[in-house]
Amino acid sequence: MDQPWWKRCVAYQIYPRSFCDSNGDGVGDLRGITSKLDYLASLGIGMVWLCPVYASPNDDNGYDISDYEAIQPDFGTREDWIALRDGLHARGIRLVMDLVANHSSDEHAWFVESRTTKDSGKRDWYIWRPPAADGGPPNDWQSVFGGPAWEYDAATGEYYLHLFSKKQPDLNWESTAFRTELFAMMRRWVALGIDGFRMDVINLISKPDGLGAGGNEGGMDRALNGPRMRDYLAEMRREVFAGTDLVTIGETPGMPLELAREITDERAPLLDMQFHFEHVDLDHAPGASKWDSTPMRMPALRATLSRWQDGMDPHGWNSLYLGNHDQPRAVSRYGDDGRYRRESATLLMTLLLTLRGTPFIYQGDEIGMANVAFDSIADYRDIETLNAWRWLTDTRGLDAASALAMIRKKSRDNARTPMQWSAAPNAGFSAAAPWIAPNPDYTGHNVAAAEADPDSVLHYTRRLIALRQGTPALRSGRYRLLDAEHPALWLYERTSEMGRCVVALNFSDTTQPLPPALAELPCLLTNHHNPAADTLAAWEARILGPA
Known part of the structure; x- marks a missing residue:
């Protein structure tokens, strides 16, 4: 049986405010995105996830929506959105809109x-x-x-x-009238030709019984995976998605694997895919805040993602990601953004694109964009970051240097600095000063430089996507971990009825022996210039056949 389109493609996430500014006001916009559609098509992607472009006061950069059916003027007009939709579809790329239905703006x-x-x-x-x-x-x-x-x-x-900002009041899904209007709004977007929704914190929509009855009920985690969540998702599927091939992707923090498997079971799905958070929580110190970091260890990452690979097979499907608009840059978090920046960025892209599921590339990761180390808290824009700064300095009493060091590692603004198109002023993003400063390293790390370098992360990403799309084992095969104990190597195979591939990843800065049985296999792709048959170089990624 043929797979649904959303299982066959590679997705690309766009954060519109930071992608490309077409009118010189310092803010990315829809026409800017449209101007880069040939670039997107050249990657080989099949789906764009567009972060919110709805009308918003921007307390939380568009995730506080004041009108679900109007385009934010900063981004353009309805006509600009239609031009983007048509341009994507003309290139065979599907358009998935972001839906924020747990809360609205207080100005709605x-x-x-x-x-x-x-x-x-x-x-x-x-x-x-x-x-x-x-x-x-x-x-x-x-x-x-x-x-x-x-x-x-x-x-x-x-x-x-308001589980988020005070300007983001939570919507009450208990109200039948509200759900009726929400589903009608979603159907109007469907009628405009979108290809699906990514649903922000969708597992918070059902609050626990007895809410507000008294104190001592804990924190936001009490609202996760609530008692009527399944009922609401089932109703949404009937009212909006029945009889369509639209994709539904849920952002589901705190959702256990067993529940994720249940709600994405292809035999009776409530969602088609979901984004879990277990792997992006691995560098949070136990029992502490996200700002209290602990080193990210590959064995923990391997164990976590392997558990989700096994657990969602055969009837569930993973949404695969290492970075997004809420997370630090992947190469800075999981790799080495110094000496081995290119090698580790390409290794991480290999991991992302060879696991079972639909991979989501976050804008800029295809050129190895890294975290930014701003000099002052005045350079940051994110509401979560600014609130954390006040908490770290005022409540916890940290000095400015210590607080800034914590902010630099985890701020969402790491992913929101302007897309680095060239070495021109403002990274080629805008003719004006951007809404947030670009990462100063843009002069050496940008799309134009990557296009000119045949060994760049960008060209490797294109080759990798092409290999995935042309190799059934990588696109749809089952996952099997080959060594659960190695301290540096992540070795796994992907198998289907049409072939077998082995992926070998060296998450270290030292050469590692390759098991003899794997060394005998032909190499389909590597990120290393002169690979040795029996070893993996520092941060080397190798895909072995036969395909």
């Missing part, structure tokens, strides 16, 4: 009406609760961005829930 007309009076017809479209007995918040939940997850509204004397 729904919330504006909801807060006017307790008797408002949209009051129950959001989660309102009276104060606790002491007059404080209904419970002790904390926001992801820091501080209480409840905001007091003096006009009606009640609190509303």
